[in-house]
Amino acid sequence: MAKININNLTYSYKEYYQPIFSDINLSIDTDWRLGLIGRNGRGKTTLLKLINGELEPDIGHVSKNVNTEYFPYSINTKYINTLDVIKENIGLLKTREDIMDEIISSNNENRFEEYQEILDEYSELEGFSVEANIKKEFYLMNLSESLLEQNFDTLSGGEKTKMLIIALFLRKNAFVLLDEPTNHLDKEGKQAVLNYLSQKKGFILISHDCELLDNVVDHIISINKSDISIEKGNYSTWLDNKNMTELYEFKTKERLEREIKDLERNSVMKRAWGNIANKEKAEFRTFGRSNDSRAAKFMRQAKASERNIQKNLEHKKGLLKNYETVSDLDINQNTLEDDALVTIIKLSFRYSNKLLFNNLTLQIRQGDRIWLRGNNGVGKTTLLKLISGEISSEQVLYQDNIKIAQSYQEPLWQEGLVDELIDDRDFKYRFFDICKLLDIKVFTKDKPIETYSSGEKRKIDLARALASENDLLLMDEPLNYMDTYFKEQLEKAILEYKPTLVFVEHDESFGKTISNKIINL
Numbered sequence: 001m002a003k004i005n006i007n008n009l010t011y012s013y014k015e016y017y018q019p020i021f022s023d024i025n026l027s028i029d030t031d032w033r034l035g036l037i038g039r040n041g042r043g044k045t046t047l048l049k050l051i052n053g054e055l056e057p058d059i060g061h062v063s064k065n066v067n068t069e070y071f072p073y074s075i076n077t078k079y080i081n082t083l084d085v086i087k088e089n090i091g092l093l094k095t096r097e098d099i100m101d102e103i104i105s106s107n108n109e110n111r112f113e114e115y116q117e118i119l120d121e122y123s124e125l126e127g128f129s130v131e132a133n134i135k136k137e138f139y140l141m142n143l144s145e146s147l148l149e150q151n152f153d154t155l156s157g158g159e160k161t162k163m164l165i166i167a168l169f170l171r172k173n174a175f176v177l178l179d180e181p182t183n184h185l186d187k188e189g190k191q192a193v194l195n196y197l198s199q200k201k202g203f204i205l206i207s208h209d210c211e212l213l214d215n216v217v218d219h220i221i222s223i224n225k226s227d228i229s230i231e232k233g234n235y236s237t238w239l240d241n242k243n244m245t246e247l248y249e250f251k252t253k254e255r256l257e258r259e260i261k262d263l264e265r266n267s268v269m270k271r272a273w274g275n276i277a278n279k280e281k282a283e284f285r286t287f288g289r290s291n292d293s294r295a296a297k298f299m300r301q302a303k304a305s306e307r308n309i310q311k312n313l314e315h316k317k318g319l320l321k322n323y324e325t326v327s328d329l330d331i332n333q334n335t336l337e338d339d340a341l342v343t344i345i346k347l348s349f350r351y352s353n354k355l356l357f358n359n360l361t362l363q364i365r366q367g368d369r370i371w372l373r374g375n376n377g378v379g380k381t382t383l384l385k386l387i388s389g390e391i392s393s394e395q396v397l398y399q400d401n402i403k404i405a406q407s408y409q410e411p412l413w414q415e416g417l418v419d420e421l422i423d424d425r426d427f428k429y430r431f432f433d434i435c436k437l438l439d440i441k442v443f444t445k446d447k448p449i450e451t452y453s454s455g456e457k458r459k460i461d462l463a464r465a466l467a468s469e470n471d472l473l474l475m476d477e478p479l480n481y482m483d484t485y486f487k488e489q490l491e492k493a494i495l496e497y498k499p500t501l502v503f504v505e506h507d508e509s510f511g512k513t514i515s516n517k518i519i520n521l
Helices: 044-052 082-091 093-106 109-124 127-140 145-149 157-169 187-197 210-216 235-283 289-318 380-388 425-437 454-467 484-497 508-514
Strands: 003-013 018-029 033-038 059-064 067-071 174-179 203-206 219-223 228-232 340-351 354-365 369-373 396-398 404-407 472-476 501-504 517-520
Touching: 003 044, 018 044, 018 059, 018 228, 033 044, 033 210, 033 235, 044 059, 044 067, 044 174, 044 203, 044 219, 067 157, 082 093, 082 127, 082 145, 082 157, 093 109, 093 127, 109 127, 127 145, 127 157, 127 187, 157 174, 157 187, 187 210, 203 210, 210 235, 219 235, 228 235, 340 380, 354 380, 369 380, 369 508, 380 404, 380 472, 380 501, 404 454, 425 454, 454 472, 454 484, 484 508, 501 508
Parallel strands: 033 203, 033 219, 067 174, 174 203, 369 501, 369 517, 404 472, 472 501
Antiparallel strands: 003 018, 003 059, 219 228, 340 354, 340 396
């Protein structure tokens, strides 16, 4: 069984003086199916890139005897046909086929040695059985074989995602690193990826989807506050163990903190006694050896006692090293006299010659928490844009002076320094307060937004929306890239403050919990 070993690894973002990992040691069997979890900004994507060799550790090293393959990745090929694109992404198989065909057609004896070399490579990569293997993987991913004959660019985003994942698992000697593969996929797409991965082995999966992790992984790598751990089992078994640990820590937290204060106070006292003993030793030095010996003995005892206290103190502090805390999130919203905020009357709308809505009528009233639910491509994001006014329509009517705030699938702020993007002082205070509650550190003056993780960028975008004065809040897939702590935090805040809200989300449990109206598109 092959191994990936991480030895004494330390890594930091040196340009921002931000440490990420310190002296990490992990040993991973490449037959395992691992879920990689941790709060946003803890370094999940960074760890995958270190394993993949895209980043170099400051200290230590990663040793592996398998090829690691990273998702998502960009496609750069001249081929158009879907089958050819997949072949090319497995191992330049289509290019090899074309070169061999060219050599045969030219009948150039000088290139026969080149032909044999390419043929050997093609055979090693299982090129002769690749089409059968692709069709088998299509069946596992619940994809129609007819898609193989289509232009790759005409496929939906979900279809492309599934095919790119298939290409990785068909690569030779591949250990696959999957970074949030189900983001933006609808319910059916997530289920297809779940079924596919449940029949595979040899991968690490970053995901916020608890159901996906429960059904496809057999080990969990957890990036904690102070260390990284590997545990056998799925997400639920890891969560049960974590909850038991945190319940114990919660029950003993006050006692530990009280003991720590007592130990710190005793440490100060012992140090003071040692100093007194030292003074006594100097003061009574001329009166004989007995006083000098007594004082020296007292000082040694005091120092030994202080060392024991310090050792006990560090042990007790260590018991709380991974205790996670989540702050309560506030959602403040205006209240208008007329509770009818937005009225949509017989709206029909086409996009790229596709009819999305036909005679759609909808009214958004104060207190509504409307879930726009449906598969990819049915127009959920488009409807949000119509409601916000980003796409104008005479069929969408607004109450006078209504203020609408929105968080987006792709964050509004993509680059630059946060401090320079905000002019209004009151807004800045609200924004920074919300970022702190969301466990996002945006106070570094010289760290631009483009250097934050995907989850951190999404939290920054949500903080921007929540800090904006509004009568209506719109959210487009707010849980994408987000850790489970954020889901619980946002869910709790929405249920407590009951904002007027229209949202798109593929997480069924979240949608059912927070919504009081559902629009199935």
